[in-house]
Amino acid sequence: MRRNGAAAIAFNLVFSLFMLGPIIVVIGVAFTPEGFLEFPPSGISLRWFRAILDNPEFITAAWISLKLGVAAASVATVLAVPAALAIGRGRFAGRDALQALFLSPLMVPTVVLGIAFLRFLSLLGLNGTFTGLMLCHAIIITPFILRLVLASVAGLDRSVEMAAISLGARPLTVFRRVTLPAILPGVIGGWMLAFITSFDELTVTVFIVNPSTTTLPVRLFSHITQTTDPLVASVSAVAILFTVVLMVLVDRLYGLDRLLIGEGKR
Amino acid sequence: MSARATRAWLLSTPALILFAVLLLVPLLMTFLLSFNSFDFYGGIGSDLSLANYAEVLGDSYFYEIFGRTFLIALITTLICAAIGVPQAYILYRMSPLWRSITVLIVIGPLLISVVVRTLGWAILLGNKGVINTALIDIGLIERPIRMMYTSGGIVLALVHVMVPFMILAVWAALQRQDPAVESAAESLGARPATIFFRIVLPQAIPGVLSGSLIVFSLSASAFATPAILGGRRVKVVATTVYDEFLNTLNWPLGAAIAMLLLASVLVVMLSWNRLVERRFGEVFQ
Amino acid sequence: MAFLELHSLTKRFGAITAVEDLTFSVERGSFVSLLGPSGCGKTTTLQMVAGFETPTDGRIVLDGRDLSGVPARERGLGIVFQTYALFAHMTVAENVAFGLEMRKVAKAERTRRIADALDLVHLSHLEDRYPRSMSGGQRQRVALARALVIEPQLLLLDEPLSNLDAKLREEMQLELRRIQREAGVTTLMVTHDQSEALAMSDSIVVMDRGRLRQDATPFDVYEMPQSSFVSRFLGKSNNLAARLGESGPDGAALHCGNVVLHGPKADLPPGPVEIALRPERIALTGPDGGKLRGTVAERVFMGNQWLLRVETEIGDMLVMRYNTGRREADIGETVGLDWNPADIRILPAETNPA
Numbered sequence: 001m002r003r004n005g006a007a008a009i010a011f012n013l014v015f016s017l018f019m020l021g022p023i024i025v026v027i028g029v030a031f032t033p034e035g036f037l038e039f040p041p042s043g044i045s046l047r048w049f050r051a052i053l054d055n056p057e058f059i060t061a062a063w064i065s066l067k068l069g070v071a072a073a074s075v076a077t078v079l080a081v082p083a084a085l086a087i088g089r090g091r092f093a094g095r096d097a098l099q100a101l102f103l104s105p106l107m108v109p110t111v112v113l114g115i116a117f118l119r120f121l122s123l124l125g126l127n128g129t130f131t132g133l134m135l136c137h138a139i140i141i142t143p144f145i146l147r148l149v150l151a152s153v154a155g156l157d158r159s160v161e162m163a164a165i166s167l168g169a170r171p172l173t174v175f176r177r178v179t180l181p182a183i184l185p186g187v188i189g190g191w192m193l194a195f196i197t198s199f200d201e202l203t204v205t206v207f208i209v210n211p212s213t214t215t216l217p218v219r220l221f222s223h224i225t226q227t228t229d230p231l232v233a234s235v236s237a238v239a240i241l242f243t244v245v246l247m248v249l250v251d252r253l254y255g256l257d258r259l260l261i262g263e264g265k266r
Numbered sequence: 267m268s269a270r271a272t273r274a275w276l277l278s279t280p281a282l283i284l285f286a287v288l289l290l291v292p293l294l295m296t297f298l299l300s301f302n303s304f305d306f307y308g309g310i311g312s313d314l315s316l317a318n319y320a321e322v323l324g325d326s327y328f329y330e331i332f333g334r335t336f337l338i339a340l341i342t343t344l345i346c347a348a349i350g351v352p353q354a355y356i357l358y359r360m361s362p363l364w365r366s367i368t369v370l371i372v373i374g375p376l377l378i379s380v381v382v383r384t385l386g387w388a389i390l391l392g393n394k395g396v397i398n399t400a401l402i403d404i405g406l407i408e409r410p411i412r413m414m415y416t417s418g419g420i421v422l423a424l425v426h427v428m429v430p431f432m433i434l435a436v437w438a439a440l441q442r443q444d445p446a447v448e449s450a451a452e453s454l455g456a457r458p459a460t461i462f463f464r465i466v467l468p469q470a471i472p473g474v475l476s477g478s479l480i481v482f483s484l485s486a487s488a489f490a491t492p493a494i495l496g497g498r499r500v501k502v503v504a505t506t507v508y509d510e511f512l513n514t515l516n517w518p519l520g521a522a523i524a525m526l527l528l529a530s531v532l533v534v535m536l537s538w539n540r541l542v543e544r545r546f547g548e549v550f551q
Numbered sequence: 552m553a554f555l556e557l558h559s560l561t562k563r564f565g566a567i568t569a570v571e572d573l574t575f576s577v578e579r580g581s582f583v584s585l586l587g588p589s590g591c592g593k594t595t596t597l598q599m600v601a602g603f604e605t606p607t608d609g610r611i612v613l614d615g616r617d618l619s620g621v622p623a624r625e626r627g628l629g630i631v632f633q634t635y636a637l638f639a640h641m642t643v644a645e646n647v648a649f650g651l652e653m654r655k656v657a658k659a660e661r662t663r664r665i666a667d668a669l670d671l672v673h674l675s676h677l678e679d680r681y682p683r684s685m686s687g688g689q690r691q692r693v694a695l696a697r698a699l700v701i702e703p704q705l706l707l708l709d710e711p712l713s714n715l716d717a718k719l720r721e722e723m724q725l726e727l728r729r730i731q732r733e734a735g736v737t738t739l740m741v742t743h744d745q746s747e748a749l750a751m752s753d754s755i756v757v758m759d760r761g762r763l764r765q766d767a768t769p770f771d772v773y774e775m776p777q778s779s780f781v782s783r784f785l786g787k788s789n790n791l792a793a794r795l796g797e798s799g800p801d802g803a804a805l806h807c808g809n810v811v812l813h814g815p816k817a818d819l820p821p822g823p824v825e826i827a828l829r830p831e832r833i834a835l836t837g838p839d840g841g842k843l844r845g846t847v848a849e850r851v852f853m854g855n856q857w858l859l860r861v862e863t864e865i866g867d868m869l870v871m872r873y874n875t876g877r878r879e880a881d882i883g884e885t886v887g888l889d890w891n892p893a894d895i896r897i898l899p900a901e902t903n904p905a
Contacts, residue, residue: 022386
């Protein structure tokens with residue numbers, strides 16, 4: 001294949017700058033010694049990173065987001081894997097409807113989902129509870145897991161399972177010893193994408209949290225809309241660092257491109 | 267029902283229960299809520315009427331908000347396509363090493379919270395922000411250009427948020443093409459530009475169309491970016507719904523606005539799909 | 552009673568009949584091939600024997616036991632799949648161990664049997680490798696060892712050689728037969744490759760469009776085809792429409808257009824028939840000799856042999872000549888074709904040409 005020319009490389013450079021610009025700015029501002037947002041910072045100071053420790057509500061929020069992401073991604077994975085196995089293997093009556101339903105959270109505007117969850121949970125008196133939050137997140141992130149696991153199931157050679165059956169394996173053994181290991185990359189990739197999505201989710205969450213279950217994105221959002229001190233930048237910088245570490249990890253384990261395109265390339 | 271169908275439904279049951287109880291029921295309840303009346307002292311009434319819809323559809327204020335929202339979404343989509351297609355092609359032609367680095371740079375931000383990315387834009391776009399300061403320092407302008415609290419600022423930040431989706435969609439379409447077709451075109455005497463416009467672009471079109479659909483629908487319902495960069499001054503539908511629910515507390519009116527957003531997004535998506543199928547159905551199975 | 556018997560086996564998928572009224576049997580210890588073009592129902596038959604498809608009608612009896620209602624995992628058959636279907640996340644030894652684990656074979660015996668199985672397929676040195684790092688031929692052997700280690704009553708091979716390149720395929724034909732003999736396991740192989748079936752089997756069951764066409768030894772299937780389909784599917788053949796006259800004591804008269812040929816005595820009533828003559832049974836003579844005169848229209852050199860297309864007044868004839876190092880008739884040359892009348896096969900005329 002022909003490689004990119006000089007113009008293409010220049011385009012790529014400008015575009016990369018555009019993509020990284022806002023992120024670099026946030027990280028830069030986090031190091032300011034001043035009490036206001038300035039870029040480039042007039043000096044290097046860890047003042048606003050230390051300030052995080054004086055604002056435990058951010059640490060609490062990060063902790064809630066972490067627990068929420070792990071719980072929601074795990075619940076959604078447990079539900080989505082069997083569904084993907086059902087949907088991914090041949091036709092049956094109602095298959096398309098099921099698939100459309102499980103992918104529908106991608107179609108409905110998130111703000112609509114947010115108020116629907118708010119209305120439902122508040123009627124049940126569950127609004128703001130961790131369980132309610134977790135189940136709502138599970139719904140939002142199920143499509144991501146479903147798509148990746150479906151791609152894995154599509155790449156599965158049915159005769160491998162037949163081989164196991166012919167060797168005397170029972171259905172559960174076939175699943176545990178043969179099917180699951182074969183689709184595991186998709187399951188892990190799906191879990192990670194789901195975790196990150198849940199960890200970053202704002203629009204739905206902002207409707208259904210209460211002060212005791214406020215997540216990190218909601219905490220940051222309300223802080224940004226009220227005041228503009230570099231504290232939000234330092235918290236964001238930590239969050240960016242966390243995401244980057246996670247991203248590199250995912251890329252090594254599964255391939256970021258595969259994760260995001262959502263189909264098996266190999 | 268066949269044994270296979272029974273098994274398939276059984277496997278889907280746990281997820282089906284969650285989705286039925288926690289997605290279908292709430293959406294239905296919200297739909298009903300949009301017909302309820304509201305009174306600042308009595309709260310939500312139990313009667314059903316079209317009053318909320320009449321209020322929204324009879325007020326030019328809401329027309330302005332809906333019009334702005336869809337205009338922002340449309341322009342964002344166009345810009346994303348204009349940037350995303352060449353960038354996806356560049357990505358497609360990169361060597362594996364550069365590609366994995368570029369994927370991290372270009373698509374990685376997708377995994378960073380929208381709130382954080384929008385904060386970056388707020389710092390860049392303010393009257394005393396990075397861009398204005400720099401432009402004044404090099405003497406290009408004398409007074410800062412207003413970019414915060416404008417639709418233009420929102421579009422800029424939305425492009426930043428949405429363009430990875432377009433790149434991914436186009437890139438996926440490009441990967442489906444036979445890598446030899448470009449060499450074939452070249453062997454027949456085509457120049458690089460001709461190859462791009464006559465060979466590559468037509469094959470990327472399905473990706474552009476599906477990418478546009480994603481970008482448009484996400485932009486039309488975006489919340490964080492317009493909320494932070496537009497504030498109270500430049501309201502879009504999502505932020506209006508938020509205000510009705512969490513500030514004004516007029517849930518029925520908020521629900522009616524949300525239902526109109528849902529309906530219009532669905533109409534756009536479905537008609538877009540039909541258009542694409544009619545126009546390209548034969549070429550792209 | 553034969554070891555494996557299929558009685559009137561039928562499989563319908565909705566309106567499509569994949570296998571119709573199929574009856575044949577496999578003797579203990581023998582190697583039988585199910586041969587036919589793709590879509591002939593041979594794979595469906597294998598799937599029914601394996602227990603992955605339920606017959607619409609008919610019975611499968613293995614060693615006196617009716618297999619109806621016996622689930623696939625309890626049939627105890629060894630299967631080698633077309634894709635090999637190896638467990639990619641397990642080593643060679645773990646792949647082979649799987650069936651023994653399912654049978655709860657004790658550790659010590661398991662180790663011994665795995666070693667024996669890998670020894671049989673000459674893979675002992677690779678037991679800790681993963682399938683993805685192995686060649687096609689090696690994977691094939693792993694699949695075979697995995698199927699044989701459970702000491703199956705019956706070994707099923709589904710197009711086992713189709714994923715190998717031509718040279719390796721020939722080696723594996725011999726190797727597979729050696730392994731099958733050493734293990735002494737009754738084997739049923741599905742294949743679309745006639746040369747594979749001829750080379751490996753004790754007996755060939757030819758199928759076409761869901762039906763059995765012939766069930767005989769490789770030699771008989773090739774030499775005594777009972778239908779136009781079988782004669783054309785196995786090897787090359789010159790098939791011509793003819794009209795059968797009255798049979799005399801020294802054979803039958805066959806009218807091909809304006810030419811009268813002599814063939815062996817036929818059991819068919821006089822009327823339209825099809826005659827088949829193998830290209831390797833035709834000799835070239837001088838232009839004035841032989842039974843038929845023709846012009847060489849095409850000539851292909853294949854190393855050990857020549858293949859010629861000769862245009863004659865009754866149609867094109869393929870002629871195969873061994874390469875003996877001498878010059879062969881050139882394109883455009885007029886030649887005479889000669890053969891032994893006993894080499895002509897007289898077949899019932901095909902009622903619905905495929």
